Amino acid sequence: MALFVFNSGIFLWLSQKGLAISHELGIQQAWENYAPEGVRQFFGDNKEAVQAFFSHSVITWLIGSMMILLVIRFVKGVIKWSLLLLVIGIGLFLAYQYSQMASNISTI
Structure with a gap:
């Protein structure tokens, strides 16, 4: 049960920080400045896919x-x-x- 609560907290933090970065900086600027090349290749320069990825629930x-x-x-x-x-x-x-x-x- 403690592992479940710990993991929930971690993934809630990751989700909130990802959303905050994408909203504060704008996904375009954050995508160009901070996304590693491997991540960009994984999503195929599809910014909507990145926003959907961060908006998944905890x-x-x-x-x-x-x-x-x-x-x-x-x-x-x-x-x-x-x-x-x-x-x-x-x-x-x-x-x-x-x-x-x-x-x-x-x-x-």
């Missing part, structure tokens, strides 16, 4: 961040289990190789 921002968090945690879990299975597989393979080598030595 809940939309929060849901988006939580979905990204779930994807990251899922991928992290898949990687962790894959590495665990890989280590177990290598261990079993080495134990099998050792038993084969031990049985060959005992027959000599």
